[in-house]
Amino acid sequence: MKKNYNLSLSLLLFFILLTPVFxxxxxxxxxxxxxxxxxxxxxxxxxxxxxxxxxxxxxxxxxxxxxxxxxxxxxxxxxxxxxxxxxxxxxxxxxxxxxxxxxxxxxxxxxxxxxxxxxxxxxxxxxxxxxxxxxxxxxxxxxxxxxxxxxxxxxxxxxxxxxxxxxxxxxxxxxxxxxxxxxxxxxxxxxxxxxxxxxxxxxxxxxxxxxxxxxxxxxxxxxxxxxxxxxxxxxxxxxxxxxxxxxxxxxxxxxxxxxxxxxxxxxxxxxxxxxxxxxxxxxxxxxxxxxxxxxxxxxxxxxxxxxxxxxxxxxxxxxxxxxxxxxxxxxxxxxxxxxxxxxxxxxxxxxxxxxxxxxxxxxxxxxxxxxxxxxxxxxxxxxxxxxxxxxxxxxxxxxxxxxxxxxxxxxxxxxxxxxxxxxxxxxxxxxxxxxxxxxxIYVEYSQNGKLPDYAEFLEAHRNRKRGQMQMIRKGNMVGVRYDIQNQLDDFEIYDVSKDSHQGDNLANQKSELQEEFKSSVLRRRIADLDAPRPYDTSLVPALKGLKVKEGLLATSYQVSSEFIPSALGKAISEKVVNLPGVEGENGNLVVWTGYINVPESGKYTFSADREQSHFFMRIHDIAVIDGNYKIADSAEGSVYMEAGYHPVKIYLMKNDKSAKLKLSWQFEDKPKEVISPDFWFR
CATH class of the missing domain: 3.40.720.10 (Alkaline Phosphatase, subunit A)
Known part of the structure; x- marks a missing residue:
């Protein structure tokens, strides 16, 4: 009996050990x-x-x-x-x-x-x-x-x-x-x-x-x-x-x-x-x-x-x-x-x-x-x-x-x-x-045709010119723009949970949502020269009414992926710094979170100089610089911004302890310069 008991216990332990594998x-x-x-x-x-x-x-x-x-x-x-x-x-x-x-x-x-x-x-x-x-x-x-x-x-x-x-x-x-x-x-x-x-x-x-x-x-x-x-x-x-x-x-x-x-x-x-x-x-x-x-x-x-x-x-x-x-x-x-x-x-x-x-x-x-x-x-x-x-x-x-x-x-x-x-x-x-x-949920597209003249469609939609179009959804509310001429054009706004044909335009009742949609579409895209849009050079709106402090929050992580991942896991350490830099940071990935205070409205070209490190920079939801796929010493990206505070997240995966980072910007045609601590806030 004792031998059978020991055998059973051994088998039980064996299968318990195997369970994580399965x-x-x-x-x-x-x-x-x-x-x-x-x-x-x-x-x-x-x-x-x-x-x-x-x-x-x-x-x-x-x-x-x-x-x-x-x-x-x-x-x-x-x-x-x-x-x-x-x-x-x-x-x-x-x-x-x-x-x-x-x-x-x-x-x-x-x-x-x-x-x-x-x-x-x-x-x-x-x-x-x-x-x-x-x-x-x-x-x-x-x-x-x-x-x-x-x-x-x-x-x-x-x-x-x-x-x-x-x-x-x-x-x-x-x-x-x-x-x-x-x-x-x-x-x-x-x-x-x-x-x-x-x-x-x-x-x-x-x-x-x-x-x-x-x-x-x-x-x-x-x-x-x-x-x-x-x-x-x-x-x-x-x-x-x-x-x-x-x-x-x-x-x-x-x-x-x-x-x-x-x-x-x-x-x-x-x-x-x-x-x-x-x-x-x-x-x-x-x-x-x-x-x-x-x-x-x-x-x-x-x-x-x-x-x-x-x-x-x-x-x-x-x-x-x-x-x-x-x-x-x-x-x-x-x-x-x-x-x-x-x-x-x-x-x-x-x-x-x-x-x-x-x-x-x-x-x-x-x-x-x-x-x-x-x-x-x-x-x-x-x-x-x-x-x-x-x-x-x-x-x-x-x-x-x-x-x-x-x-x-x-x-x-x-x-x-x-x-x-x-x-x-x-x-x-x-x-x-x-x-x-x-x-x-965001869509942009351009096509020179028209909506079909189908009896099943609302009369207001039939034969409508397409042109430059956008769609954005928040909850049950959908914003749609057809034949966009400029960023000031209003969205049609529909509650698609009740209005499948999108016939009851709620734009006049949803002025705050209208402004949110107009801001949101600029905050989640970047221009592409091969697909020009009438809003490509529109200023991304700054955030209003913020109370900020000097410096950025630097958070360190240890990640095992081959690139900067979207899910970072538990942080190793956090501290406030006056500008992005990797010296003394723990882990192999550092994320700087906060705001950049843009002094003038216009076009800004950001560049990141680093030594063979994965890098990514997002302003609002805009992927301004993507240096995550191919490691290089530098990368850049441009965005038009309104003067004021804009949320920013900067990611750098260190390949070794000697990694360095230098962030610069160029306003319009002015000379390129390193972004000083005066413009970083949290």
Whole structure:
């Protein structure tokens, strides 16, 4: 008995000692980020289409998405989630870089521009041991000769890449037999993939994603993976699959990667651009809104659109089933979202009816579509799935935005998001644990078109010129500006929790919020010469009514990340100093917090001279100097400021004890000078 007791005790102690190891493994789940192209908020059943069906108005056709509905039922719906930009390239850049459009390198319609020299989500997750793979549409590679683009995914933190590099290639959903612009190039890493006849891209990317996950679990299941799965559908050419979706799903059916040239997947056969789901091919509707006249068949254009959407639904369901079959669903966080609102693009031959989102009301109960900053262009139907971590049936109504995913994934994985990020972790909202920090929701964009003249939109919005636009949200209040001429232009202000169409402008009742919005948009962005704005040289307002003391608060930390992180942990020491300097500071990271007193209104160019150290400077929420990605001896940035006090945070990560720092500024065209202690306050 004594021997058995000792054996039992030994086993108990053994498993207790092992527990932290298992716990640590569980803290690093696999992450799959599914991004679809131009899917409207109103395209998904649980977000809108199910309501249309329930109303049973035969003049208002509907689309069903059973797999995505199931995903939402088993996970969480984010009803107030926004995209960072209402068009694909800048939207994707903000997602991958974790910054708003006022800090992104890719803005407006800068398709195929390089994503920028900074950390991506993939870079961040690799620091804590993730294997990273990007599949699908990229469009952020920059100029250069193929395949050696400066911002190829393999140069931006991804270990593997398979998909369309160029933006326009994603307009075709058959790489070989494209009906709009002909054949396009799919890359596997740096190599062009041959033998893609009859390969419908949605199926191709799904099969490749499944193949990677299966192989990873067979060969390297101990290592977590991050997958950026960027479909090119339903955007652009409404091309149809070759055949019905293969029965089953996961390990036991659905899409399969065969890898044989000419037969890459199990649907790379049959007739190109041919299959329409029977429920859509046979669907009729009350076209003239007269129940006494016979219904007619859906136009082929809309049969096509519904099929493409339903195909996405099958593809996502197939992937989720695979996770369950492999017993990794509970350790895999899956996010499903879109890059922007619905589009009018269909790129079909002339004999087809032009596509309009009015047929299915893909914009749901909102006004605006792709390229608009009203809710219909920015609000994206988003679903999070993570069994045993996200409670089934969760509905998250707090506002969030797509650049929140970088800090969220960092939080989930135990990584550090860089100090540059404009996002916050959504983990508290997803899991119901901890306090959710409010998201900083801000969008800027410019486009020369107009809002569509749709009957479902408010008359005041129809045919409205877009031009320079901004959107900002605080709580339930959203500020919107169209065709901005200068910084003095007022925001329209709406309570979007009660006014989805944004018709009741509360600007006259919200004068304080008006001024706050005007100040806030200047305090969270920096000018970009490639995307000029009419407010680029507007003065960032100083803070009023402050009571300050001389000096800055210097706080020291010891951090283990390779760069300055956004989450710093517990401070080692704090003291008041008369100017930023690293001599005698503890830890390897010093943060100086306080205010800078700007003596004159105008343009200030700040420069930081330091010896091979990571550096970052933020004034208000403006990333004025970012020297965190590439270590250099100096860095600079310019900002227009009103005379007075402006909050400042200065970060320096010391590489060794000999590190030094010298901060200088230049006002307008005057000589550059070191910022003296006379201008620093706390």
């Amino acid at each position: 716990a640590e493994k569980e803290e690093k789940p696999n992450i799959i980020f599914i991004l679809v192209d131009d899917l409207g908020y109103g395209d998904i059943g649980v977000f809108f289409q199910n309501e249309r069906k329930a109303q049973n108005d035969r003049s208002e056709p509907w689309i069903m998405t059973p797999m995505l509905d199931k995903m939402a039922k088993e996970g969480a719906m984010l009803t107030d989630h926004y995209t960072a930009a209402p068009v694909c390239a800048p939207s994707r850049a903000s997602i991958l870089m974790g910054v708003n459009q006022g800090h992104a390198h890719v803005r407006n319609n800068q398709f195929d521009k390089e994503i920028g020299e900074n950390y991506t989500i993939a870079d961040i997750l690799k620091t804590v041991g993730y294997e990273t793979i990007a599949i699908g549409k990229w469009g952020l590679q920059g100029k250069g000769e193929a395949p050696n683009w400066p911002a190829h995914p393999l140069k931006k933190g991804f270990d593997h890449y398979f998909g369309y590099i160029r933006h326009a290639d994603g307009h075709e959903h058959y790489p070989v037999e494209g009906i709009y612009r002909g054949s396009k190039e799919v890359y596997d890493g740096y190599e062009i993939v041959a033998g893609l006849e009859k390969s419908y891209t949605g199926d191709l990317f799904t099969a490749k994603a499944k193949n990677y996950i299966i192989s990873h679990q067979e060969e390297n299941s101990e290592q977590p993976f991050f997958m950026y799965l960027a479909y090119d559908t339903p955007h652009a050419v409404l091309e149809l699959p070759t055949q019905e979706y293969p029965s089953g799903g996961g390990l036991n059916g659905g899409m399969k990667w065969l890898g044989t040239p000419g037969e890459m997947t199990n649907t790379a056969s049959g007739e190109v651009d041919s299959f329409i789901y029977p429920e859509f091919a046979n669907a009729t509707y009350d076209h003239d809104k007269d129940p006494d006249t016979p219904e007619i068949a859906w136009p082929l254009t809309y049969q096509r659109y519904a099929t493409v959407n339903r195909r996405i639904d099958d593809q996502v369901g197939d992937l989720l089933q695979l996770l369950k079959d492999l017993n990794i669903a509970e350790n895999t966080l899956v996010i499903f979202t879109s890059d922007n609102g619905p589009s009018t693009e269909s790129y079909l031959p002339k004999e087809y009816m032009k596509y309009t989102p009015e047929f299915f009301n893909n914009f749901a109960d909102f006004d605006g579509i792709k390229r608009d900053v009203y809710e219909g262009g920015l609000r994206t139907a988003t679903i999070a799935f993570w069994p045993n971590h996200i409670k089934a049936g969760t509905v998250i109504t707090s506002p969030s935005i797509s650049y929140d995913w970088m800090p969220t994934f960092a939080d989930v994985s135990g990584a550090s998001a860089p100090i540059r990020t404009d996002g916050v972790s959504l983990l508290p909202s997803l899991t119901g644990k901890g306090k959710q920090e409010p998201s900083q």
